[in-house]
Amino acid sequence: MPKFLIWIAALAALIALPHGLSFSQQEILVFLTINVLLVASYRLLTLTGEWSLGHVVIMGVGAYSSALLTKKLGVYVPVSMLLGGVFAALIAVLLSFPLFRMKGFYFLIGSFAAGEIIRLLWKRFRDPFGGAKGIKGIDPMPDFSVGFYQFDFFEPTSYYYFAGVVVAVCLWILWRIEKSPVGLTFHAVHWQDKLAQASGVNVRAYRTLAFAIASGFAGISGALLAHYVGTINPNAFDIDLMVFVLTWAIVGGTATFYGPILGCVVLTVINEVVLRELGLEQMRPLIYGAIMILSILFLPNGLESIVQKFTQRRASNGAPERSPAE
Amino acid sequence: MISKIVKSGLTRRTFLHSTAAAAMSAGLPGTSLAAGSTIKIGFLAPLTGAVAAWGKPGLDGCEIWAERVNAAGGIKLGDGSHNVEFVAYDNEYDPAKARTGATKLIREDGVSFIMMLGGDTWPGVQPVADKTGMLFSTLLPSDLSPDTNTLIAPAEVHPIYNVTGVEWLAENRPELKTAVMCAQDDALGLPSVATYLAAFEAAGIEMLDAPLLFDPATTDFAPVVTRLISKNPDIVCLDTCYSDYVHPIAEQLFQQGFKGQIISCTADFYDQMIAKTSEEFMEGFVFQFPDFDDPALNGDNINFTDPNGFYAEFNKRHPGQWGAVSWEYASIMDLWKAAAEKAGSASPDAVAAAMKEGKGKHAFGDADWWGTELFGIDNALVGDWPVVAIEGGKATIKEFRSIPDWYAKHGDLLVKHMQAYDQMWDQRS
C-alpha cells in the first residue's frame, strides 16, 4: 500500500533529519518539535470556534507544575511531565467557569486577562514560583540507554528523538479525538451552535472538554520545554509567544490537522534559520511581519491550501478534505 | 533541506565558515588557533525586542573596541598577534534562544569567550557552559552561584556598588535624614532594593515608607511620584530604574514640586533629563555611572584603555546613545585581553586561570575576586566604584569608594535585606 510506504519514508526522514543539520539547527529543531505540539493542541481548541490568548500561559502552567514537582517532591521526570499536563488541564477546567460565559472577542480578551493574572501570580509569589527570575536548575530528563542508542539528554539529537516520540503520540491522540464522535461534536459546536444545542448537545460542556484537552497537551509541551532548557520564567510565556502561536495557526490554516503544524514549521524556519543566516539583525522582525502579511493576503486559507490543491489534483478520486469555510 | 538553504552562500560578517566550524569537535572550543588567525568573541545578548537597549549599545561599543585593538596590532599570544572579531547572536532575552545561540557560537563559530547580558537567559545557557567549559561573562552578578564555575561578573557588580553612593551622600550631606524608594518589580529591581535598604540603614537614614514597586510596563509615573513625595522625604531613591523610568520620574518629581535630593543607580542621557527639568533641579543628583571623558578616569588606577578616546569615538558614531552598557562589555574585553596575553593563549581554561590569578584589572582599578557570601562563589570582580554627581549640568566623579570596605563593616545588613527579598543565592530556586 503506497500510503503505508509514505509514512515509513516520512519516519525515516524525521529520524535522519538531525544528522543533516548544524548544532544550532538541531537546537532549533528541538524547540520546533515542542512548538508543533503546542500549536496542534491550540487547533483543537479552535475547533469549537473559540480563539484563546491564554494558551501559552497554560503551557507555562504545565512547565511550572512539572518543574516544581521534580524540584520540590522529587517526582521522576517523565511522570512529572504527564502530571504537568494533567495540572494544566485542571487549571483550564477552573478557568472555564468564568471564561465560557464569554464568546468571540470577549473570550479572546478574557482568556488574555486570565493568563496575565496567572503570570502576575507567578511574579508575585516568589515562593514557590521564584518571582520574575522564575525557576532555574530544573532537573533534566535522566539519561538512559536502549541498547542500540545511548540517550544523552544534553544533546539536542537525543532530546529531539525523545520529544519527537512524545509529540507523535500526543498528535496521534489529538487526531483520534478529532475523528471521534466527540471531535465531530466540537465541529458542530462551532458551526451550528444553536442547532447543536437544540439537539441536546451540552455546548458548554463540550467547549470545556475541548479547552481542557487542548490545555493538557499544551501543558505537556511546556513540561518538555522546561526539562530541556532547565529554566522557566514568567516572561517566557508572555503575549509575544502567544502572538507567534496565533500567527502559526492562522498562516498555516486551521481547516486541516496539519495546517497549523505547517505554519509553525515554515515560519520558524524562516525566522530562526533563514533570516538569521541572512545577518539581518534589526531588520528581522520587519521581514517576518511582511511575510506574515503577504501570506495572509495571498493565501487567505493558509499554507495548507497549497498542499490541498496539490493532493487533490493527485488523488482526484479520494475523499476531499473539509473545505475551509472560514 | 534546511542546511541546503543555509549553505547557499549568503555569508556576512556574522556568519562564519559554517562548514569548517561544523567539522570541529564538540567539546573543545577555540583551543587551537592557527597562527595569525582571527580570534572570535561571542556576543550573546538581546539585539531586538524590548530588552535590546541592554545589548545593542554594548555591541556597538565592542565594535569600536575591536577596531582600536586591531589597529594597535591585535592580541599578542604565544604564537604571535591575532586580530579580534565579534560574532553576535540575538537571544531576544529568551533562555531557549540563548541556549541555541551559545551552541552556535561555541560549536560552529569557534569563539574563545562569550559575553552575555545574563539575567533570564543565563540559566538556559548554563548546561552548555558546563558541558563545553566555555568561559562566559555576565553583567548581572546575581547569575552567580556555587556551580557557575565558568561564569564571571567582571565589570558590573550590580547592585552592590550602590552602597557607595549612599555612603558618600551620608558623609557629605549629613542633614538628609529620611528617604523613600521606588523600583520596578523585576530581577534587576529587587536585589537593588535590598542593597539600598541596607545602605540607608547603615548610614542611619530612615525609610519613611516601604519601597514602592511598580510593574515594568508602567508609562505614567505621576501616581508613583505623588505617593513618593507625600511624606516629604529628604531623599528620593530611584533604585535601579531603567532610563525609560528614571526620566519620567525625574520630570514628575520636578513638576510636582520636589526640591530634595535624588539618588539613582543610573542616569543615562542625563542631559535630556536636565532639558526636561532644570539645571538647578538636577544639581547634585547622585548616581554611579560616569561619562568617560571625566578627567578622574585618566588616573593611574584606571584599567580601561583610553576612556576619553573611547567616549569620543562612541559619541561620534552613535550620537546621544552613550550609557552604562556602552563601555561595560568593552571593559570586560580589556580584562580578557590582558588575561589572554598573560596566559599566551585564548583557550577558555588558560584565560580564566590567568584572569583569576591575583588582583583583577577592573575598569575602575585593581579589584578582588569576591562574592562567596553573597553569591556562593568568588567570581565577581569587586573593588572601587565611582560616586558621580551632576554639577553644573555635567556628570562629575566625586570619589572612588571601596565596596569591600563597606561590606566589611555592614555585610550583615546586606545579607539581612537580601534574605528579606529572597535574593540570596541559596534562596533563588
Place this chain on the structure above:
Amino acid sequence: MLDLLAQTGLNAVYAASYISLVAVGLVLIFGVMGVINFAHGELFMAGAYAIVALYAGLNVPFFLAVAAGLLFVGCLGLLMERALFRPLKDNPLGGLVASIGFLMILQALAVMGFGVRMVHIPPVTQEVIAFSEKVRLPVARLYVIIAAIVLLSALWYFLKRTKFGWALRASAQDPEAAALQGISITQTARIAMFIGAGLAGIAGALTAPLVSVNPHMGHSVIVTAFIVIIVGGVGSLEGAIVASVAYALVHTFVTTFWDGVLADIVGLSLMLLVLIVKPTGLFGSADRA
C-alpha cells in the same frame, strides 16, 4: 491627606484622557471594520515618533507637529484599511494576523530610524498650575486633558448629529442593511480607520514629551486599551469612555495608596469580574460579539 487625594484625582483625570483617546479609536475601528487592531499601540507609538522627527528633530512648532502627527497616523490607518483590512474583510482572523504583521513592521522601522533606546523630546512647556504646594497640574498634561475633551466631544457630535456619522453608525450596526440604504461601506471604513488611527496618533503625539518614547512603548498602551474596551463593551464608544475613567481612577488610586503591581492585578481582576457578571461588558450588546 486632602492634598494627596486631590493630586491623585488630577493624575487620574490625565490618565483617563489619554487612555480614552486610544480606546475610543480602537472601538471605532472594531465597530466599523470588525477587526481587532493589534497594531493600535504602535499607531500610538507612530504618533510619538512623529513628534520626535518634526518637533524634536526639525524644530517644527509643537502643535503643528501634533497636527501633522494626527494626519500621518490617520494616513497609516488609511493604508491599513486599503492594504490589509479591505482585502481581508471576510476574514477577521486574517485581519488580526495582518495587524500583528503591521505592528512588527512599525516597531522595526522605529528601531532602524531612531535606535532601540529612548529618544529625547524637549519639554513643550514647564509651566505648572499650582492649586496648592502639593496639588499641581503641569500645563503639558492639561493639553492632553483638553484635547481628549474637545476631540471626543467633536467625535460624539460627528457621530450623532451629522450624516456621515449616521452612515458610520449604521454600517457598524448592520453593514448589509447599510449598503442597501446606499451607504458606501468603503467610504465609511476609510473614515473610521482615519479617525480611529488618528486618535491613537494624537494621543501618542501629545503625550510624547511626557513619557519615554521608545519603539516598544505601544505594548502597555494596547494592553490597557483592551482591558478598557472589554469592560466598556466592545463597540460602545460611551462604554469605552466610562471604562477609561473607571480604570484610570482605580489604577491611579491603587498605585498611590498601595502599589503599582497590585494596581495591575486589581485592574485585571475587575475586568474579569465585569465579564463574569455581564459577559458583554458594561455597555455592550450580545449581537456585536
